[in-house]
Amino acid sequence: EVQLVESGEGLVQPGSSMKLSCVASGFTFSNYGMNWIRQAPKKGLEWIALIYYDSSSKYYADSVKGRFTISRDNSKNTLYLEMNSLRSEDTAMYYCAKGATVENWGQGVMVTVSS
Amino acid sequence: DVVMTQTPPSLSVAIGQSVSISCKSSQSLVYSDGKTYLHWLLQSPGQSPKLLIYQVSNLGSGVPDRFSGTGSQKDFTLKISRVEAEDLGVYYCVQATHFPLTFGSGTKLEIK
Numbered sequence: 001e002v003q004l005v006e007s008g009e010g011l012v013q014p015g016s017s018m019k020l021s022c023v024a025s026g027f028t029f030s031n032y033g034m035n036w037i038r039q040a041p042k043k044g045l046e047w048i049a050l051i052y053y054d055s056s057s058k059y060y061a062d063s064v065k066g067r068f069t070i071s072r073d074n075s076k077n078t079l080y081l082e083m084n085s086l087r088s089e090d091t092a093m094y095y096c097a098k099g100a101t102v103e104n105w106g107q108g109v110m111v112t113v114s115s
Numbered sequence: 116d117v118v119m120t121q122t123p124p125s126l127s128v129a130i131g132q133s134v135s136i137s138c139k140s141s142q143s144l145v146y147s148d149g150k151t152y153l154h155w156l157l158q159s160p161g162q163s164p165k166l167l168i169y170q171v172s173n174l175g176s177g178v179p180d181r182f183s184g185t186g187s188q189k190d191f192t193l194k195i196s197r198v199e200a201e202d203l204g205v206y207y208c209v210q211a212t213h214f215p216l217t218f219g220s221g222t223k224l225e226i227k
Contacts, residue, residue, distance in 0.1 A: 035216070045156075045164065045207055047216035061215045100211050101154055101169040103176075108163050 002026040004096050004106035011112045016086055022079040022096030022106055030054075030074040032099045036081045038092035039108075046092075049081065064090075086113045117142050117210055121219030128198050129227045136193045136222045138208035143188045145212070152211035155184055155193045158221075159204040167206075168193065200226055 008020040022034070036049045049070040050059045058070050069082040079096050093108040118141040128134050136155075144151045155168040166175040168184035171191060181196045195202055203226050208219040 037216075044221050045209070045218040047209075047218070050214075050216070059214050095163055097164075100152060101166060102156070102164075102209060102211070102216075103166045103169065105163040105165065 002098065002104045004098065004104055006094065006096055006106045006109040009094075009109035009111060011114065012086055013115050014087055014113055016113075017082070017084045018086060018111060019083070020081040020094055020109060020111070022081075024077045024079065024096075024098070027098070029072075029077040034070075034072060034079045034099075035097045035102060036068075036070060036079075036094060037097050037102070037105075038090075038094045038111075040089075040092045043092075051079070083111070086111075088113050116215055117144075117213045117217050119208055119210060119217050119219040121206075121208055121222055123222060124220065125223040125225065127225045127227050130198060130200060132198050133194065133196045134198060134224070135195075136206055136208075138186075138191045138193070138219050140189045140191075140210055142213065144191075144210050145188060151187065153184075153186070153191050154209050154211065155182075156207045156209060157202075157204050158207065159201075162204075164207065195224075198224075198226070202226075 003025045006022045033052050037047050048061045048064050051070045067085045071080045091113050095108045096106045098104040120139045122137045144153050151171050156164040158164040172184045183194045205221045205223050
């Protein structure tokens with residue numbers, strides 16, 4: 001069974017940094033591209049980043065480009081999202097999702113940016 | 116960015132009825148490999164999204180065949196036959212042909 005388990009949730013002040021993790025199991029992690037997708041409270045879904053299976057390419061939404069960095073460690077079956085210069089509008093539930101079909105999602109972690 | 120226009124924003128249906136949700140894209144979603152990366156998701160209350168349909172018409176794992184997807188190029192439809200109580204939630208279309216991936220605004224399905 002495919003499982004994606006995010007961690008790293010919390011409350012931080014504007015301008016600070018935070019790092020999320022997503023541990024994958026139940027499939028060959030190193031064969032799949034992975035996404036981070038977020039959902040602000042009571043809002044729709046926003047894709048924010050994608051990393052290829054071998055880390056050869058990374059893509060970002062304009063809203064996070066230059067502030068967020070997606071990475072992965074295939075030896076640990078883990079996906080990361082490093083978030084810098086956080087803003088109040090980054091407050092959201094953050095999900096990792098598998099593949100170009102976003103076929104599996106984690107349970108999500110809540111990131112709150114507030115003073 | 117590709118704009119995904121999803122309608123209606125909400126639906127209220129009785130158990131056993133059929134419903135359709137429309138999703139229209141601002142550009143063709145046919146990729147250079149000939150495939151169309153248009154998928155449908157369901158977010159049940161308090162849950163993370165779940166894949167229902169991938170590449171227009173393929174059922175996700177464990178998804179009942181009451182769900183079906185059709186369409187091509189820029190015009191897509193999700194149909195739910197014989198709605199059941201467990202189908203309530205918000206349905207999203209998502210395109211993964213062009214970067215950035217973009218989602219429809221969602222259709223909230225309520226049970227009468």
